[in-house]
Amino acid sequence: MAGQKKWFKGSTLLVVLFLLAALALPQFVSRYYIQVIAMSFIFAIAVYGLNLMEGYLGLLSLAQAGFFGIGAYMSGLLTLKIHVSFWLALPITALLTAVLAVLIGFISFRTRGHYFVILTLCIGVIINLVIEKWESLTGGVRGLIGIPKPSPLGPLTFNTLESQYYLVLAFLILTVFVMQRVVNSLVGRTFVSIRNSEELAATLGINVMANKLLAFAIAAFFTGMAGALYAGFIRFIGPDVSNPNLTFEFLLYLLIGGQATIAGPIVGTLVASGLTEGLQFFQEYRMVIFGALLMIMVKFFPWGIVGFSKMLWSKYQKHFMKKASEGTATMSTAKGGEI
């Protein structure tokens, strides 16, 4: 397919619009909303990790908040206690989180299905407990206070909220870019084939264990990175950043947005955060609304907002094509885009 043609694809237009809106946003909204949206971006990065596991590989890992917490604490400790630059702490943190995921994977991938879910939930709880109880290192329930802001990067400084917002946005774009490359590559198709049938994948010559470890490592890499960004952005962290409840929030975002789609995590996170803001006067009762919403989503829109919109879009296109071909005799039909 010619590269030129791709510019006219609807999805490209949406991406460009989103980028323009995201770039212009700080000019139009209050500081409070900049903060809220930057937070959504950080969470969205973590949700991309969960999307790779649950959406593409088909294994629901509930240890994701654990990785997020480890990322936040590791980066927080590195920058606060031994004064490592944020720009060094961030990649170290992401890499070490990925290494840890591989070690955890060696054990947890011996289980499948529900057992894997339960086991990873337990691992998430254990990570949460270790962070909370290891007072000499993590400060226990008091947490880490006064984590430094991200240090300047050449001429760029990150002292203002706006600059931090753009920093987070840059990492979100990086994450989406990498994820998009991964899932559309042979590696991505390998993951999907494991999701469809592990046995079949194995008989095709796919080393199932190695590929599961790879997916888990990539997912943990970005989740750890999101944690590190969180620490640098909020600058105060407590054990709650690794609370399993956070994993379920990630899962909620993913299901609302649409699993196994590239836009799903960001759409879901923004919509759910928006709802959270809108429903603030309900306080704890907002979970009642989220619960009902989740049931409706799972029942009627299993592929989330993005999956549903795509379905509508392809229906519309088919309809449109039919009309067009009735009118004019020949019209080159574009290849239907995948994922």
Place this chain on the structure above:
Amino acid sequence: MLKVKNLSVAFGSYRALQDIELEINPGELVVLLGANGAGKSTLFRAISGLIRPSAGTIEYNGKTITGQPAHQVVRYGISQCPEGRQLFPMMSVEKNLLLGAYARRKDREGVRRSLRLVYDLFPILQEKGHLSAGSLSGGQQQMVAIGRALMSAPQLLLLDEPSIGLAPLVVKQMFETIQRINEAGTMVLLAEQNANMALKISHRGYVLENGRVVMHDKSEALAGNEEVKKAYIGG
């Protein structure tokens, strides 16, 4: 060549396979007859490394491959086409086929040759190469499944009930194609319930009952055997 010696497979206390002796010589097309639950698929899964046998050995080209992981067995030249097709429905036909060449993906030239070969064998697949595999008819999906198994350029092809759920005319074409694949030099082990047709194209056959080989002989002899006739051919 493949030599299965004394092979037993147990699921807990249930013995799915007992003391199976089976061999496939170069150039042969061997059929495995048996009712549902006789152990055909279990034997296939054991050969391709998906389950570990409780006793016995599987030798391939003089090398013991018992207990090797499935993704390794493919690399020795044994390819399985599973029962019920098992395609990736959302992926295009061509991507389904290319996944079959996963084990030798570095050999781009060879993969291209295999793809050519599959398209020559099933011209309709080239036409439908960009459609999603799930949109194809049952017969075409079976073609994709066999084509995918051929993409690893196997010396031995394991076909698990390729005729299941297909229209009689399509079944006939399918068997002709299997014969062609065999004549081109690939050993084939074919599990079938459609004994009549399978015995016509195969050289030898094994009859499996309750996890044991109860009979094995030249295909013509099996086709003439009264018991086989009664149980698998009818009439």
